[in-house]
Amino acid sequence: MTDHPQNTPPQSPDEEQVPTAKAVPKRRLPSLIWLIPIVAALAGGWIAVHAYLQRGPTITITFETADGIEAGKTKIKYKDVDIGSVTGVVLTDDRQHIKVTAQLAHATDDLLGDKTRFWVVRPRISGGSVSGLGTLLSGAYIGIDPTRQASSKRDFTGLEQAPIVTTRQAGREFVLHAQDMGSIDVGAPLFFRRVQVGEVSAYKLDKDGKGITMKAFVHAPYDQYVTTNTRFWHASGVDVTLDANGLKIDTQSLASIAIGGIAFQAPPGQDMAEAAPADTQFTLASDRITAMTEADRERAPFVLYFRESLRGLSIGAPVDFRGINIGEVKAINFEFSKEEHSLLMPVTIDLYPERLRGRLKGGDEVVKTDTMRIKILNTMVEHGLRAQLRTGNLITGQLYVALDFVPTAAKASIDWKQFPPSLPTINGSLTQLQDTALSIAKKLDSLPIEAMGDHADEALRNLNVVLDNSNALINRLKNEVAPEAQNTLKQAQEAINQAKQTLSPDAPVQQNMNDTLQEVAKAAQAFRDLSDYLSRHPDALLRGQKEDAK
Amino acid sequence: MKPHPASAAAQGLLNCHSCGLLSKNVPNASDRCPRCGTHLHMRKPNSLTRTWALLIAAFILYIPANLLPVMHTASIIYEEDDTIMSGVIYLWTSGSWPLAILVFCASVTVPLAKLIALTILAITAQRKSTWRQQERTKLYRMVEFVGRWSMLDIFVVALMVGLVHFQSLATISAGPGALAFASVVVITMFAAMSFDPRLIWDPEPKDDD
Numbered sequence: 077m078t079d080h081p082q083n084t085p086p087q088s089p090d091e092e093q094v095p096t097a098k099a100v101p102k103r104r105l106p107s108l109i110w111l112i113p114i115v116a117a118l119a120g121g122w123i124a125v126h127a128y129l130q131r132g133p134t135i136t137i138t139f140e141t142a143d144g145i146e147a148g149k150t151k152i153k154y155k156d157v158d159i160g161s162v163t164g165v166v167l168t169d170d171r172q173h174i175k176v177t178a179q180l181a182h183a184t185d186d187l188l189g190d191k192t193r194f195w196v197v198r199p200r201i202s203g204g205s206v207s208g209l210g211t212l213l214s215g216a217y218i219g220i221d222p223t224r225q226a227s228s229k230r231d232f233t234g235l236e237q238a239p240i241v242t243t244r245q246a247g248r249e250f251v252l253h254a255q256d257m258g259s260i261d262v263g264a265p266l267f268f269r270r271v272q273v274g275e276v277s278a279y280k281l282d283k284d285g286k287g288i289t290m291k292a293f294v295h296a297p298y299d300q301y302v303t304t305n306t307r308f309w310h311a312s313g314v315d316v317t318l319d320a321n322g323l324k325i326d327t328q329s330l331a332s333i334a335i336g337g338i339a340f341q342a343p344p345g346q347d348m349a350e351a352a353p354a355d356t357q358f359t360l361a362s363d364r365i366t367a368m369t370e371a372d373r374e375r376a377p378f379v380l381y382f383r384e385s386l387r388g389l390s391i392g393a394p395v396d397f398r399g400i401n402i403g404e405v406k407a408i409n410f411e412f413s414k415e416e417h418s419l420l421m422p423v424t425i426d427l428y429p430e431r432l433r434g435r436l437k438g439g440d441e442v443v444k445t446d447t448m449r450i451k452i453l454n455t456m457v458e459h460g461l462r463a464q465l466r467t468g469n470l471i472t473g474q475l476y477v478a479l480d481f482v483p484t485a486a487k488a489s490i491d492w493k494q495f496p497p498s499l500p501t502i503n504g505s506l507t508q509l510q511d512t513a514l515s516i517a518k519k520l521d522s523l524p525i526e527a528m529g530d531h532a533d534e535a536l537r538n539l540n541v542v543l544d545n546s547n548a549l550i551n552r553l554k555n556e557v558a559p560e561a562q563n564t565l566k567q568a569q570e571a572i573n574q575a576k577q578t579l580s581p582d583a584p585v586q587q588n589m590n591d592t593l594q595e596v597a598k599a600a601q602a603f604r605d606l607s608d609y610l611s612r613h614p615d616a617l618l619r620g621q622k623e624d625a626k
Numbered sequence: 627m628k629p630h631p632a633s634a635a636a637q638g639l640l641n642c643h644s645c646g647l648l649s650k651n652v653p654n655a656s657d658r659c660p661r662c663g664t665h666l667h668m669r670k671p672n673s674l675t676r677t678w679a680l681l682i683a684a685f686i687l688y689i690p691a692n693l694l695p696v697m698h699t700a701s702i703i704y705e706e707d708d709t710i711m712s713g714v715i716y717l718w719t720s721g722s723w724p725l726a727i728l729v730f731c732a733s734v735t736v737p738l739a740k741l742i743a744l745t746i747l748a749i750t751a752q753r754k755s756t757w758r759q760q761e762r763t764k765l766y767r768m769v770e771f772v773g774r775w776s777m778l779d780i781f782v783v784a785l786m787v788g789l790v791h792f793q794s795l796a797t798i799s800a801g802p803g804a805l806a807f808a809s810v811v812v813i814t815m816f817a818a819m820s821f822d823p824r825l826i827w828d829p830e831p832k833d834d835d
Contacts, residue, residue, distance in 0.1 A: 097660060098652075120687060123802070124690075
């Protein structure tokens with residue numbers, strides 16, 4: 077403004093009129109304006125340093141699919157707290173998976189380790205529970221199960237399903253071996269005295285395909301109830317038992333009927349053993365009764381040589397000692413004995429000594445050593461302990477192996493040198509029955525049935541003659557006697573008819589008879605009068621009747 | 627081409643801003659108006675220094691202004707931090723191209739253009755360049771004019787924060803980027819103010835002489 081070009085000549089205005097500015101000594105201070113960029117630099121620097129310091133680790137996670145994952149939007153949450161977000165989603169080089177790059181928050185390094193697991197949280201319905209409903213609105217997020225031991229691992233493989241049990245949950249995990257899955261799935265509940273105390277966390281088919289190995293997680297503080305002698309069984313569905321007390325229906329919970337479940341408990345009557353360490357292996361029985369009877373950690377195999385048909389004996393058939401199930405049939409074979417030149421049927425059985433031990437007085441101490449056990453068994457065999465096949469079910473013909481004392485049995489002993497040792501056997505009850513039937517048949521066979529037949533034949537012939545005679549007699553009777561009899565009967569009929577006419581009430585004879593009888597009655601009356609008079613006047617007989625003096 | 631223009635500075639004269647009194651300059655001293663005592667100066671004091679300082683501050687703050695989120699949206703469904711660029715990208719991808727371009731121009735290009743323009747002015751003034759003096763003056767006027775319109779984003783954020791406040795349902799709050807952005811705009815305006823456009827024309831006589 078003041079310096080815009082002027083056309084005035086370049087001379088100063090009137091020097092006299094222009095006052096001189098008041099001079100104040102100059103302050104030589106550094107300009108305060110520089111504080112502004114310094115403050116800005118400090119602020120910017122602080123923001124940068126803060127951002128750098130607050131920057132957490134960058135990780136990559138591989139997933140099967142990027143369903144619901146969005147770069148810049150999807151969060152990584154731990155206990156529902158945002159600890160990071162997805163910064164990029166790309167396909168892997170082999171185009172089989174997707175790789176998610178995520179930036180985690182500051183100080184999350186200790187969450188990352190070899191065992192850290194990531195999964196995408198989506199709405200999920202399983203195990204009788206519904207989870208991740210919030211993600212219906214907010215979209216999926218990535219869940220994290222942090223590790224206890226941090227490591228420098230930064231590349232992870234994500235799980236396709238949320239883990240049932242996270243590392244930081246207190247409790248212990250146990251391994252269960254089962255024949256089949258039943259209706260159990262991951263997340264199926266675990267019951268202890270009908271209290272839900274855990275879940276099935278994983279399962280996999282055994283490599284040989286002969287069973288299922290499951291992992292079951294029991295939450296603290298219930299994990300202390302899993303002891304070394306605990307039994308596990310399938311609690312799926314309804315257990316119906318019919319016993320002396322009537323029909324009993326048993327189930328763990330309504331949910332377990334639908335989704336299955338596992339129950340565990342120590343066998344009743346046994347003391348609480350010490351708590352089982354994590355990853356202890358247990359067998360999962362099919363039901364409670366099996367679980368409670370089964371204590372087959374200790375097996376004593378024996379072989380039984382039978383000389384009879386094994387039809388009806390199946391693998392798994394019980395070995396019974398006076399009603400107590402103490403073992404089961406493991407294998408049925410076929411063997412040719414050179415010495416005896418005969419076929420033998422070796423049946424391998426497993427005896428579970430533990431089942432007998434509890435019932436033996438001071439059991440544990442006595443049967444602990446092998447030599448003691450051998451001694452006891454030898455004594456028992458000496459007293460007649462024999463194995464025998466018995467019919468368990470008359471309808472189906474199922475057999476079981478019974479061990480019992482048969483005092484009449486021939487002497488035998490156990491050969492402990494061979495393995496498995498063989499227990500002496502006797503023929504089964506069915507075989508004995510067959511023997512008896514056979515002997516009866518033999519006796520029947522020896523009877524003179526043919527001669528008896530001849531005699532009978534003759535007798536029959538005689539009888540025939542007799543019958544013929546009687547037949548002729550009857551014919552004669554029919555032809556000769558019958559017509560005469562008929563005539564006689566006719567005449568008799570006539571006679572009867574005549575008699576009837578004579579005796580009818582309107583017949584003349586009858587009339588006359590009546591009149592006569594009336595006359596007789598009158599005569600009798602007169603006679604009575606006379607006799608009366610005479611009794612009162614006997615003299616009248618002499619003097620005649622007196623006139624009445626009235 | 628033109629005759630040498632006479633300027634107050636060349637004559638050693640000062641004009642008081644407050645009372646308009648013309649007075650003679652006393653060299654090597656801080657002058658005061660002999661009538662009202664106002665600080666007198668030939669050119670805006672330390673004009674270039676101040677411009678430079680403010681420019682540097684603005685440049686520094688321009689980085690967080692663009693990197694940090696300016697708006698934090700939280701609703702029951704999701705939480706989101708938006709930077710200026712993410713907003714522009716969102717607008718662009720959602721099809722609102724004109725709006726995206728507008729926001730991009732107003733929030734990214736214009737502040738940067740202002741900063742660059744002021745830098746050019748400061749550099750040329752420092753080097754006492756006589757290069758395109760008229761255009762440079764025009765540029766300065768534009769920078770000063772545009773300055774007050776650069777606060778658009780801040781106004782939007784301030785409005786949103788005030789309007790969308792449904793507590794648990796949805797909340798919008800200003801992010802740290804908004805502060806940086808506002809600072810950039812304000813500091814740029816101050817930088818433009820502290821620059822003395824007369825400096826553009828000062829070197830002329832020297833060149834001509």
